[in-house]
Amino acid sequence: MNSLTQKFNTKHDTAPFNSIKTEDFLPAFTEGIAAAKKEIDEIISNPEEATFENTIEALSYSGDMLDRTSGIFFNLHSAETNDDIQKIAMEVSPMLSEFSNDIRLNKDLFERVKAVYDKRDSLTLTPEQSTLLEKKYKSFARNGANLPEDKKSRLREIDKELSQLSLKFGENVLAETNAFQLHITNENDLSGLPEGAIEAAHEVAKSLEKDGWVFTLDFPSYMPFMTYADNRELRKKMALAFGAKGFQNNEFDNQETVLQIVKLRHERANLLGYKSHADFVLEERMAESPEKVRTFLNDLLVKAKPAAQKEFAELTAFAKELDGLDHLEKWDGAYYAEKLKQKLFNLDDEKLKPYFELDKVLNGAFTIAGKLYGISFTEVQDIDKYHKDVRTYEVKDTNGDLVAVFYADFFPRKGKRNGAWMTSFKSQYIKNGVNERPHVSIVCNFTKPTGTKPSLLTFNEVTTLFHEFGHALHGMLANTTYPNLSGTSVYWDFVELPSQIMENWCYEPEALELFAHHYKTGEVIPMEYIEKIKDSAAFQEGMATMRQLSFGLLDMGWHAQDPAAIGDVKSFEIEQFSPTQLYPDVQENAMSTAFSHIFQGGYSSGYYSYKWAEVLDADAFEFFKEKGIFDKETADKFKNNVLSKGGTEHPMLLYKRFRGQEPKPEALLKRAGLLS
Numbered sequence: 001m002n003s004l005t006q007k008f009n010t011k012h013d014t015a016p017f018n019s020i021k022t023e024d025f026l027p028a029f030t031e032g033i034a035a036a037k038k039e040i041d042e043i044i045s046n047p048e049e050a051t052f053e054n055t056i057e058a059l060s061y062s063g064d065m066l067d068r069t070s071g072i073f074f075n076l077h078s079a080e081t082n083d084d085i086q087k088i089a090m091e092v093s094p095m096l097s098e099f100s101n102d103i104r105l106n107k108d109l110f111e112r113v114k115a116v117y118d119k120r121d122s123l124t125l126t127p128e129q130s131t132l133l134e135k136k137y138k139s140f141a142r143n144g145a146n147l148p149e150d151k152k153s154r155l156r157e158i159d160k161e162l163s164q165l166s167l168k169f170g171e172n173v174l175a176e177t178n179a180f181q182l183h184i185t186n187e188n189d190l191s192g193l194p195e196g197a198i199e200a201a202h203e204v205a206k207s208l209e210k211d212g213w214v215f216t217l218d219f220p221s222y223m224p225f226m227t228y229a230d231n232r233e234l235r236k237k238m239a240l241a242f243g244a245k246g247f248q249n250n251e252f253d254n255q256e257t258v259l260q261i262v263k264l265r266h267e268r269a270n271l272l273g274y275k276s277h278a279d280f281v282l283e284e285r286m287a288e289s290p291e292k293v294r295t296f297l298n299d300l301l302v303k304a305k306p307a308a309q310k311e312f313a314e315l316t317a318f319a320k321e322l323d324g325l326d327h328l329e330k331w332d333g334a335y336y337a338e339k340l341k342q343k344l345f346n347l348d349d350e351k352l353k354p355y356f357e358l359d360k361v362l363n364g365a366f367t368i369a370g371k372l373y374g375i376s377f378t379e380v381q382d383i384d385k386y387h388k389d390v391r392t393y394e395v396k397d398t399n400g401d402l403v404a405v406f407y408a409d410f411f412p413r414k415g416k417r418n419g420a421w422m423t424s425f426k427s428q429y430i431k432n433g434v435n436e437r438p439h440v441s442i443v444c445n446f447t448k449p450t451g452t453k454p455s456l457l458t459f460n461e462v463t464t465l466f467h468e469f470g471h472a473l474h475g476m477l478a479n480t481t482y483p484n485l486s487g488t489s490v491y492w493d494f495v496e497l498p499s500q501i502m503e504n505w506c507y508e509p510e511a512l513e514l515f516a517h518h519y520k521t522g523e524v525i526p527m528e529y530i531e532k533i534k535d536s537a538a539f540q541e542g543m544a545t546m547r548q549l550s551f552g553l554l555d556m557g558w559h560a561q562d563p564a565a566i567g568d569v570k571s572f573e574i575e576q577f578s579p580t581q582l583y584p585d586v587q588e589n590a591m592s593t594a595f596s597h598i599f600q601g602g603y604s605s606g607y608y609s610y611k612w613a614e615v616l617d618a619d620a621f622e623f624f625k626e627k628g629i630f631d632k633e634t635a636d637k638f639k640n641n642v643l644s645k646g647g648t649e650h651p652m653l654l655y656k657r658f659r660g661q662e663p664k665p666e667a668l669l670k671r672a673g674l675l676s
Contacts, residue, residue, distance in 0.1 A: 004028035004069050010384065012394075012405050014439055015072050015425050017384035022084045025073050029092045032066030033099045039063065040103060043112065050112040052123060056136050059113070060482045061431060067483070070096070071425050078423075079443050080386050081415040086171055093163040101144075101156045110145040113137055128648040132482050135647075138284070144272060151271055158268045165261050170600035172252040173593075174417055176245040177217045179252075182225075182238055185212035192230035194350045197221075199450045217242050218412040219419070220447040223458075227334045227349070239331035243589025247569075254593040255569045261599055262563040278560035281605035286493045286612070286651055290560035293608045297552050300545065300611060301579065303674050307542025312582045315340060315540075330583045341539055347532040349458040355529070356462050357519040358410060358446060358455035364515020365469045368505050372635040373477060373643075374398045377406065387413070395476055404428075404476035407441035410455070411448045417596075420444040420464050422471035422499070428478035428486045438487060440475040442468040454519055459533065463503045470502030471495075479644040486646045492606045494651035496613030497620065498643055504621040507534055508629050538673030543582065545672060548611055550580035554591065555598050555607040569593065616655065618667035623659055 003019040005028050010016050039062040046054055077089050103109065116123075117137040125133065144155045183205070184190060190198050190213065201213035201221065208214055215221045215238065222242060229235050246254030265277040274280040278290040287293050312328075319325040319336045328336065342348045366377040375395055383392040383405065393406040407425070412418075421443050428438035444464060449455045457465070474495075475487035488495050505511040509530045516525035557576040566572045570590050577585075597603040620638070627634045641658040656662060669675040 002027055002031075004072070005031050005065065008068075011380075011382055012402065012437070012439070013426070014383050014392075014405055015068075015386075017072075017386045019384075020072070022082075022088070025069070025085075025088050026091065028069045029066070029073075029095060032063070032069045033095065036063035036066045036099070037102070040106070040109060044106070044108045050115040052116055052125065052129060052133065055112045055116055056129075056133050057482075059109075059136060060132060060484055061429075066099075068426065071423075075423050075425065075441065075443075076386055078421070079409055079416050080413075081174070081417075086167075089167050090164060093167050094160040097159045097163040098156065101152075101159055104140055104143040104145060105147075105152045105155070107145075110140045113140055128481055128485060131648055131650075132485060135484070142272065142280070142283070147271065155268065155271055158264050158271075162261065162264050162268075165257050165264070166600050169246075169254055169257050169261070170417070170596060172246050172254050172257070173596055173600070175252045176248070176594070177418060178414060180217050180241045181208075182215040182234065182241075183210060183212060184215070184234075189231050189234060190229075192228045194224060194228055194353075196350075196353065196447060196450070196453060196456060197224035197228065199452065200447055203448070203450060217245070217418070219445050220412055223334070223460075226331065227338045229335070232331070235331040235335060236329070239329075240586065240588055243330070243586060243591075246593030247588075247590040254599075255590070258558075258569055258592050258599060259563070259566065262558045262566070265559065265604065266563055276560050276562065278556060278605040281492075281559070285491050285606070285609075287608065290556060290605075293552075293605075294556060294560070296612065297549050297556070297608055301549050301553075303669060304542050304545035304549065304672075305580075307674055308546040308582060309542075311540050311543050318343075328583060330586055330589075333583065337540055341536060344539070345532045345536045347529065347536055349460075352459050352525075352529065352533075353456040354518050354520065355516040355525040356457040356459065357517075358457055358465075360515045360517055360519070361457055361462055361465055362408065364511070365466055365502075367514050368511055368630075369469075369473060371630045372632075373473070373639050375403050375476075389413070402437050404437050405439040406472065406476065407439070409441065409443045410446045412445040416443070416445070418445055419596075420468050422468045422475065422488070424475050424487065427483040427489075428475070428480065429483040430481045435479070438475050438478055440472045440487075442472050444468060456519065459506070463506050466502045466506050467499045470499035473502070474498040474643055474646075477639055477643040478646050480646045480648050485648050488646075490647040491651050492602065493609035493612045494616070494655075496609055497616045497655075500610075500613050500617035501620050501638075504617070504624075505629065507537055510629055538671070541672040542674065545611075545674070546580050546582065550577055551591075551595075551597075552608040552611060553577075553580065554595070555603070555605060558592070558598070559605045615665045615668045616663050618671050619663035619665075620655075620659060622667045 002024045003016045004024050008014065008016050043055055043058050048054060073092070077085055113136055117133060120130070120133055144152055147155065184201070198213060201215050204216065204221070205212055205214040215225050222238060225238055226235055246252060269275070269277045269280040272280060276290065282289050282293065287296065315336055316328050318340045319328055319332060322336070322339065325332065338348060370376055375397055377393045377395055379391060379393050385392060387409065389409060389411050391408045393408070394402060395404040395406050397403050423441050423443065425439040425441060426436070429436050446457060446461055447455055471488060478487040480486045509527065512530055513524055517523065554573065554576045557572070569592050573591055574585060592599070598607060624631065624634050637658050641654050645654050652662065666675060
């Protein structure tokens with residue numbers, strides 16, 4: 001029996017991981033697509049005149065089995081993959097692409113949708129229903145419903161190719177990440193490294209049946225090495241390996257894949273009547289156009305560049321003074337920045353880590369969410385997990401009613417990609433009077449507990465956890481009628497507001513006192529450390545801003561113009577990075593060949609949105625600070641107008657309802673120390 005195609009007989013209708021077999025996925029996808037097609041056929045063959053209920057609403061609720069299967073499968077593909085899952089992904093991606101085109105290019109279905117859309121002014125719809133209608137109509141019109149048959153069939157070919165190329169890109173990056181190991185057998189080569197990093201590397205070596213210590217390109221291994229290792233040659237070796245992912249002219253090379261992806265995206269946009277892929281994407285974003293994005297990024301660049309150049313000069317002078325270094329290279333940046341930060345603030349991650357035990361930080365995030373939004377988290381053992389490291393929680397409101405199921409997956413392993421993300425196994429929606437509650441997951445890559453220590457986080461990892469937890473709250477507190485407007489289903493440049501605003505609590509004494517306790521003594525983090533965390537928050541912010549802007553401008557470079565003339569990934573990058581370049585270029589490295597956000601994730605033409613959302617979050621948090629960071633009235637406003645509303649209305653309307661005004665960039669510039 002295939003548990004994916006039956007009604008889940010589990011607590012809260014959660015994914016039945018314990019009974020799912022890898023071989024269940026392909027038949028479940030096939031059956032899910034067939035069931036969804038049958039639902040679409042019923043909508044089309046309805047003899048009654050097309051109405052909002054029998055067409056738009058019916059379409060919104062269709063495909064439930066397929067959505068659940070996809071949610072489970074692609075989450076495993078990111079967090080717990082293996083060769084079999086990767087093979088299935090290559091097989092089902094074109095099937096899914098074909099299916100979504102079967103819907104979007106279905107003439108009869110589009111006619112029914114258009115019939116409802118054309119009489120929208122005479123219908124009495126709620127704001128959410130109006131948004132759904134607009135979104136459904138555009139999902140057809142913007143994806144080829146009005147094209148002649150020959151162009152529709154070319155669109156199908158392009159979408160099929162793109163889905164496979166994007167998967168191949170991600171699998172190549174994962175293969176390159178897993179292929180590299182820095183094996184150290186001479187203890188002197190560990191000089192400068194913190195005890196925790198050394199212990200973790202020893203455990204990796206042990207697991208690989210090797211002597212000594214093994215460092216990998218996984219972030220919890222890579223970052224401490226680049227930040228603390230005194231051996232410059234080994235830092236260089238690590239940095240070159242990290243920057244060469246997908247750029248080594250081997251079987252995992254992504255250069256051709258990148259060029260194919262951008263050319264196909266451009267051709268697709270042209271087919272649909274848009275000047276570029278960015279024009280197509282940004283029509284449905286707060287930013288609206290590539291011109292606006294470029295103006296936004298370049299305005300920030302003008303403000304950040306003098307600060308960044310000054311910071312870089314200070315760092316160069318410091319490295320010269322300390323070690324007689326004439327030129328800073330990329331593998332020197334984190335190392336000397338950490339030493340300079342210690343000198344200026346007498347603060348380093350190793351001093352802070354004992355106060356940030358993972359379990360306490362997580363409980364701190366739970367407590368803060370409870371104070372703000374009246375919810376509580378209880379760990380439970382009777383919900384299936386896809387890996388033993390995963391934790392499962394019931395989230396309830398003050399009445400004891402279920403708000404959400406929450407999964408947390410914190411440690412790196414072989415079948416899991418790098419980075420951190422939030423995802424969902426089931427969306428929230430209301431159907432037949434039942435409010436179906438969401439199942440939300442956050443996935444991170446933190447240092448594992450060792451034989452002698454619990455998992456201790458760097459401050460950067462603390463903010464990462466809060467960031468992903470902010471996304472999770474957006475999913476968990478959703479309260480909309482339709483699944484495709486629920487939770488994080490919002491304009492892409494609005495989706496980072498709930499995540500980025502949560503990071504602000506990590507800098508506030510009132511919040512830190514709740515969870516920053518020494519893992520051995522229980523002592524609350526000293527006030528002087530909190531002051532130093534706050535003082536150092538804007539340390540090298542000019543350089544950090546330049547780095548983010550460089551990624552946003554590279555993304556626009558790839559997607560806001562005709563890429564036909566781009567023949568070489570590396571030389572194109574050099575040109576794109578020239579306005580933001582601080583460090584000398586490294587010939588053996590490329591960024592694009594492992595830039596998963598834009599070539600595998602959903603951030604193509606959208607990387608600017610991190611900075612865009614920073615403007616929103618700085619402005620929004622100013623409002624919290626005016627009233628008090630745990631002010632219930634402000635929290636209710638944020639919950640009722642932003643977190644629970646999903647994509648039911650235009651984000652600027654929702655934001656203004658919460659804040660009473662449009663966001664002002666001054667709050668961000670002030671926080672970043674770029675405004676005096």
